[in-house]
Amino acid sequence: MDQAVLALEDGSIFEGTSFGAPVESAGEVVFNTAITGYQEIFTDPSYCGQIVVLTNPQIGNYGANAADCESASPYIEGLVVREISPVASNWRSSDKAEHFLAQYGIPVIADVDTRRLVRLLRERGALRGVIATGEQNLEELVQRARSAPTMAGQNLVSRVTTAEVYSWTKGVEPVSPSEKGLPAESPRFHVVAYDYGIKRNILRHLVQIGSKLTVVPAATSAEDVLALKPDGVFLSNGPGDPEPLERQSAQVRKLIGKVPVFGICLGHQILGLAFGGKTYKLKFGHHGANHPVLNKHTGKVEITSQNHGFCVDPDSLRDSDVEITHMNLNDNTVEGMRHRNEPVFCVQYHPEAAPGPHDSHYLFRDFAKLMEESKR
């Protein structure tokens, strides 16, 4: 087994064993605390530009399968784990997790003291890093980590968005005889979804509520979107910093008031900017499946799936027509917003889960209701 190393911009070195593709890769190192769902994490386009550390020490146990992909291929720049399973054990598995990543050229460094790494990231904030295999000059590696682009100010959406407009028709399909979800409602809305790095489970859930979906590239103008005569517009999740996405927020601003809009994650941040607000970078972000979010309307707490490094500043929206609807109970950050007068709402977290709890599926139904109301 070949050795591998992870070098961080602060000079820290983590030694481990090389798995996956034996290539060098750089990115911002972030940690995710979800226990299940590594494959969904690998394939979430929001991780573009990031090396992911998983806190669950045993990764790869259940292999990989086609149904659990959140996009056509993995987007993480690299994977850091304590242990990667040499076998895949699950009736749905068609591949080993390590092979799955290798075939897309993604390196894995295993046998790393991931807890020390996470504690470091918690203290220092997200750091840039490089994974490399074989004998390395460690100083040079640290240099390369330092010269990797920072997340702030980078437009990563253009790297992950679709080149072409496409339609999507697949709803949530059961994977086990016991998964008895409701069948998708027959299409009654035309929803245009902006792809800033969209996850498939969002598309599936939009289909579930009765949407005929047209997915458009991130750079599509508001006029072109409105020309498609949508009943609603969806703003997707996506990687990186929302601030450089001026074009996107400008287009979204034009949509407000014309059509119901629902945004998730980066979509939520773009709405924040469109509302005239500001965003800021979190120290090490929220990446996990256990974040408690208070729904201020119902008073109930949802356990949510989260994946973001930036956040909407509530103070910047104090004088706007925007109401904060959801709040993170761990750090009181903004988790959801609603326009007071227009059919526009959004959440910072991931109601489609994948991976994560299903507590917030109701938001898709809320979107359907909103579209229904404005149709009347």
Place this chain on the structure above:
Amino acid sequence: MPKRTDLEKILIIGSGPIIIGQACEFDYSGAQACKALRAEGYRVVLINSNPATIMTDPELADQTYIEPLSVAYAAEVIRKERPDAVLSTVGGQTALNLAVELAESGVLDEYGVELIGAKIDAIKKAEDRLLFKDAMRKIGLDMTQSQLVNNVEAGLAFAERIGYPVILRPSFTMGGTGGGIAYNREDLVEILERGIDLSPVHEVLVEESVLGWKEYELEVMRDLAGNGIIVCSIENFDPMGVHTGDSITVAPAQTLTDREYQMMRDAALRCLNEIGVDTGGSNVQFAIDPANGRMVIVEMNPRVSRSSALASKATGFPIAKIAAKLAVGYRLDEIRNDITRATPACFEPTIDYVVVKIPRWQFEKFPGAEPVLGTQMKSVGEVMAIGRTFKQALGKGLRSLETGKSSSRAALNPVLINKRLITPNPERLDYMRFAFEQGYSIEDVQEMTHIDPWFLRQISEVVAEEQSLLGRTLDSISKKEFRKLKRDGLGDRQIAEVMGAEPMQVRAARKKLGIEAVFNRVDTCAAEFESFTPYLYSSYESEDESDPTDRRKVMILGSGPNRIGQGIEFDYCCCHASFALQDFGYESIMVNCNPETVSTDYDTSDRLYFEPLTQEEVLNIYDREKPDGVIVQFGGQTPLNLAMPLKHLGVPIIGTDPSNIDLAEDRKLFGKLLADLKIPSPPHGTATSIEEACETALRLGFPVLVRPSYVLGGRAMVIAYNEDTVRRYMQEATSFSVKRPVLIDRFLEDATEVDVDALCDGENVLIAGIMEHIEEAGVHSGDSSCVLPQISLKPDVIRTIEDYTARLALALNVIGLMNVQYAIKNDTVYVLEVNPRASRTVPFVGKATGVPLPKLAVGLMLGKKLDEFKHLTGGIVNGRLPVSHYFVKSPVFPFAKFPGVDPALGPEMRSTGEVMGVGETFGEAFAKAQLAAGTPIPDSGALFISVNDRDKPAAVAVAAKFREFGFELFATRGTAAALKHANLPCKTVFKVNEGRPNAVDLLKAGKLNLVIYTTTGSHSFPDEQTIRRNAVTYRTPCITTMSGAKAAVEAVASRRRDPIRIWSLQELHASETVQATNA
């Protein structure tokens, strides 16, 4: 919603004695609930019959009733205390059942008491199979298909429809008697016919088999607002077919994709919602077909459970404490997470390590019971281990078990591999490892065990690593290799054994290479937030998070897994040691590996190390913490076994010197000490070979008591009446341990046994209690009921006992606690055994006297003197503590779980737990203790009596008393003749082999209310065993000693004479304090 203000006083129901399936996890949950509710300002009233619990300490509740958990006594508590509410969800099934009975009998309505936690409807919906099935169907959850049938045709038709194999469960038979698995039509007809016959209602449940499916458990919490969270997911290593309590379990679940896990999470939350669990913790069990992912819900418990204790320890999320707060109206988001301080309890813990729980069985104590595992729980305890990976956790878990086996090379039979893999049994994991050594493939083992191949791969890799060391030398192991070995959980001793080295050499070799343990924190959040609680486990990672303080500190070594003979009593003492250290201004450091206990609650000590109690792991902690002292005398035999080696390595053991503890165990040295002190003991000797043993026995004269040295709980102890028995015993004993000699004592027949607990500071000796055993010497002290104060000892005998005890304590230079066992025959006092350490009876004596013995002991170990504790002892420094009432401690036995085992009492301890009864007379206290122990002595009805010739005169006197009480007498021929001779009318009953109807027929028909059936001494005949066995099966109290029978007479007298009376500990001891002050 903030907490409710309409409640003022809350009754908490405890779980009673430790039994298989309901152990000290409910002391943990109950103690947490008491503390949480009192902290919220509620007045807490507690009822629990188990004195060996932290929750029944008078400081934990406003009023503590150590009374039987029966409707009558609970109703009396309610009548007297008038609580506003009853919390029934923290005391296991016992509390839940009692709550239901209190509701159904109208007691709760009568006194306007509200049930909080789970409402009666929710409890019923969860517990009643049919209601549960309907509820689950309603919310679209799959269950196994099943049907109740009362004839073979219906069963056949159903089985044809769902397909074979099917599980058959006759209704209302004890321990699943008559059930089985039918793989085909022939099996079905055979088992069904038998089952229908055996079932009292002639009904059998035919159920779809999910044997071999993957088994999971989710720990769920819910608040009144409907917020639900999953605290922990648990995956069973052993597939369906083995009771969860007997399964190795792993947290978090290892082989579920997110998709499947979330499906399970959704189902669990829906289940709680539908069952109507308002608030609190519940666990929901699922089975998954490994072939296609079909998921069925197996069961749910609307209360905290053994798994909640495990989940709490595994994640750092205190389920019971939070359940108690939710029960009084708080919402999850209003409660803080103690560990992170900054975040709320309304979240789902995430962990960055793997937790493995391994059960501990003791089939060896129940000859006649087949050592196989099935749907009825058989384990008596468990260990939990935390590691960064599954391999590491499993390795640590196996070390924690203290089975004496460190690798699979321990006498396994290659011929048995297939058999041991196919049928689940306590040795299955050993055989799995052995099978891999012998070249079995993962596929082979999976086929036989149905264990997930992911787990099997992990085990096979460790076996291969171990094998790769064979024939190598220590210095050939590279740093990288050593690091991997340790990271994969191999113990120094395990490595040493494979390589033919000494464990300390392995330690030195790896330390030289810089491979040392570090400590990581359990923090509920995988390091996402800072942790303020030093709850630690060792690993071989690269950063140490233990962050030791520079305070004065003392480390307490706990007692490890519960075993018969080493149970909750020792955990009780360890917890008190910790509290006392804190009181005395020391930092307390707890080391233990038992997830069920209060000692492994992160709140109990300043610092908690969840670690195996091995020399390796204890030294690791010692090296890091450098405590000023280490306490070994509270945790039973486990820490004592480590005491001498640790002392030799320079670890400062405080209290009685380990060499004096050893001296008391050393027959020769101790014999000399007794001779010097002129204190008599039964003639004795030792032997290491069969010949030597026979010679010694002949020299001493039969009967003799034969036992190994260094054991607790009378493990492998027999009374031999002839040379044959000695020979047979030695053949078995030498296969266990040859290092330590076998002890042989002359056995004093019909002697009265006495247990004494005392404290010594090196100058003064305080006698805490002289407990007289109800059963005669020869019955293990842990299996005998005992009474405080003594009832039949003459004053000069008591003086002698006090004198001997004091002289022994001073001679052994005891600092702390000491326990002495005496036998009194013809007014001569003989010393049987001296244990210079905390004993099993310490909690009982503490509760009876109101004096916190472990606290005093810790004070003494820290150099304080007894006269500094006068405020706690009522001014007594040198003498004996008084008691205001009669206190009886009675044992509780697991015989119902082990079909085929003779319940006759003997020198091998088999009780799993204990209860206490309080009364103004011995009879009242004994009657209450027996009721609490689940063997209530009837106040009328039919007595069946059969005794050996020696006991006949006594039996006549006992029978005459029962006759006076209006009992109908039944007796076997010989006993009947004796009774008739004494003009006592009685009916003669056949023994089993004499014809019918015989005694067993009468038991089955429910015609007998009490059985007195003594043994014949040397060995018991199959016939008597059958009768005693059936008494257990048909739940008829069965007394197997004459002294027990005499005590029963007094109990009946009390039951016929005394009203139902209760005393809280606070009342009992308030009056004593007054007396002491007056005196």
